[in-house]
Amino acid sequence: MDEQLLRHEFQHEADRRNQEMLYDPAIDERWKKNRWALDVAANISVDARLGERGLGKECRREDFRQAVGGQHEAVFEETWANPPRTWPEIEVLAIKLVEIGCEDHKR
16 A cells, blocks of 8 residues: 555544544535535645645645646645645635636636
């Protein structure tokens, strides 16, 4: 198994158990319809915080581009530089991803 992938996956679980991250299972319930957005947001949060020990910036950039398009590179760069550090912040990012993703699909 890839060490970086394991670190990434265990960090997701650590984020759910860390009281300072303010995880609430209701977040997962709210995001059943647009799970992709919560997943992209949480993955960016995890790997930006893990740095070289995680799956890396380019992996997350590609996921981001596939989710919302390449024209939102500035959003990705800002998020990578200042990743969400709590579940409520991750959820705010997910909302933003849905908004810019839906905006692109209207064009």
